[in-house]
Amino acid sequence: MKLWEGRFDKPTAADADVFNESLSFDKKLYRVDITASIAHATMLGACGMITQEESAVIIDGLTSILSDVETGSLPVQGAEDIHSFVENELVSRVGQVGKKLHTARSRNDQVATDMRLYVRESLDKVQSLLAALVDTLCSLASANVKYVMPGFTHLRKAQPINCAQYFNAYSEMFLRDLDRFAACRARMNVMPLGSAALAGTSYPINREITRELLHFDSISQNSLDAVSDRDFIAEYLFCASLTMMHLSRLCEDTILYTSDEFGYWVIPDEYSTGSSIMPQKKNPDIPELVRGKSGRVLGHLTAILTAIKGLPLAYNKDLQEDKEGFFDAETTLCNCLSIYTAMMSKMTFNVNRMYDAAGEGYATATDIADYLAKKGIPFRDAHAITGKIVRYCIEKNKPLTALSLKEFRDASDAFDEDVLSAVTTRASAEARNSVGGSSRSAAKAGLLSIKRRLKKYLN
Numbered sequence: 289m290k291l292w293e294g295r296f297d298k299p300t301a302a303d304a305d306v307f308n309e310s311l312s313f314d315k316k317l318y319r320v321d322i323t324a325s326i327a328h329a330t331m332l333g334a335c336g337m338i339t340q341e342e343s344a345v346i347i348d349g350l351t352s353i354l355s356d357v358e359t360g361s362l363p364v365q366g367a368e369d370i371h372s373f374v375e376n377e378l379v380s381r382v383g384q385v386g387k388k389l390h391t392a393r394s395r396n397d398q399v400a401t402d403m404r405l406y407v408r409e410s411l412d413k414v415q416s417l418l419a420a421l422v423d424t425l426c427s428l429a430s431a432n433v434k435y436v437m438p439g440f441t442h443l444r445k446a447q448p449i450n451c452a453q454y455f456n457a458y459s460e461m462f463l464r465d466l467d468r469f470a471a472c473r474a475r476m477n478v479m480p481l482g483s484a485a486l487a488g489t490s491y492p493i494n495r496e497i498t499r500e501l502l503h504f505d506s507i508s509q510n511s512l513d514a515v516s517d518r519d520f521i522a523e524y525l526f527c528a529s530l531t532m533m534h535l536s537r538l539c540e541d542t543i544l545y546t547s548d549e550f551g552y553w554v555i556p557d558e559y560s561t562g563s564s565i566m567p568q569k570k571n572p573d574i575p576e577l578v579r580g581k582s583g584r585v586l587g588h589l590t591a592i593l594t595a596i597k598g599l600p601l602a603y604n605k606d607l608q609e610d611k612e613g614f615f616d617a618e619t620t621l622c623n624c625l626s627i628y629t630a631m632m633s634k635m636t637f638n639v640n641r642m643y644d645a646a647g648e649g650y651a652t653a654t655d656i657a658d659y660l661a662k663k664g665i666p667f668r669d670a671h672a673i674t675g676k677i678v679r680y681c682i683e684k685n686k687p688l689t690a691l692s693l694k695e696f697r698d699a700s701d702a703f704d705e706d707v708l709s710a711v712t713t714r715a716s717a718e719a720r721n722s723v724g725g726s727s728r729s730a731a732k733a734g735l736l737s738i739k740r741r742l743k744k745y746l747n
């Protein structure tokens with residue numbers, strides 16, 4: 289039965305029913321919908337809009353529906369949306385009294401409340417998955433703090449860096465994401481229930497009762513805004529997009545670093561795939577898929593902003609379009625976060641290969657320029673002298689570490705014996721001891737700070 293059929297002479301066409309329905313996807317809201325209805329029925333009873341007995345009968349009915357849906361004995365089907373489904377089922381279980389549940393309520397404030405409850409749960413889940421990922425990155429940083437790897441700019445070897453500093457960089461990104469999701473949660477925990485269709489209600493409701501039962505921090509202050517506000521979904525999708533973008537960058541590094549050409553990391557067999565034709569292949573399908581899936585989440589953000597931007601106040605059916613994109617984004621985000629954490633925790637590292645690679649490509653040339661600058665030569669001149677030394681090495685086909693003191697002195701008499709140790713890979717990484725820099729102690733301090741900030745997100 290449709291909740292609104294009284295006004296119509298003819299039933300809706302079958303294709304219009306199919307086009308209009310949302311039950312096929314909003315059935316995911318069954319638990320939050322029933323929870324909110326139980327709170328609403330409690331409030332109706334407490335405020336005298338229905339009797340305490342009626343309230344108890346309705347709550348019993350709703351509780352039995354919830355448990356039957358959970359166990360799978362009640363299939364969620366045969367109605368326009370989840371709200372109609374629950375109400376129809378309630379009436380068929382408890383009779384006429386079930387029809388009183390919708391007093392002082394509209395599906396407009398009901399669906400807005402359901403979505404907030406659902407998104408809030410999702411935010412909690414995402415935060416714990418993100419915290420687990422940062423925790424894993426911290427373990428990798430700890431385990432690899434002794435090692436040095438190449439640091440890149442423009443995907444060309446730039447300067448040697450500490451391995452822990454590398455993992456810390458991603459931890460910083462994901463910590464910012466955690467803070468962003470937490471801020472989103474704090475802002476969205478406002479209850480729209482009680483706004484009714486758009487203008488509020490003439491019944492003597494007490495919104496404080498439902499607020500408390502549903503654990504909202506506050507109640508909405510404008511009913512027109514409350515029924516049409518989906519900012520929290522757009523904000524969730526923005527936070528999710530940034531997280532997916534960060535993950536996608538980590539994927540790109542993973543794909544490069546595990547290639548034969550780099551050979552820095554080894555993807556665990558359990559998280560690799562093969563080729564149906566080339567027996568030798570070990571493919572990075574998981575990072576490739578995560579990188580690929582980031583596009584759908586970014587797309588859902590664009591879709592919701594576009595759906596909302598032209599809406600006149602207050603509720604419009606366009607808002608039904610908030611759901612499928614959000615559900616897909618949250619599933620994608622959660623799956624990507626958990627698979628990446630699992631894969632990274634089993635990743636192995638060719639630390640010798642990384643160390644050797646860090647010394648290739650004249651990656652310690654900046655250290656020679658810095659050496660000269662510290663002897664009083666203006667940095668621009670020091671840069672030019674070092675450039676000549678690099679050119680000399682390219683001509684002679686030798687690395688900087690193979691140069692003799694005499695060869696250094698031919699370029700500038702400011703060089704002394706100690707330049708020979710300044711150009712080694714490890715010395716180069718160690719030299720950058722500024723806060724957040726590539727030295728071992730700076731990387732350790734960075735890790736400590738990350739762990740301190742992560743603590744509040746670990747349960």
Ligand code: ARG
Pocket residue numbers: 310314369395396399603605607608609
């Ligand atoms: N399925 C609808 C949605 O998701 C529920 C609210 C319907 N309200 C209405 N006035 N038709 O937005």
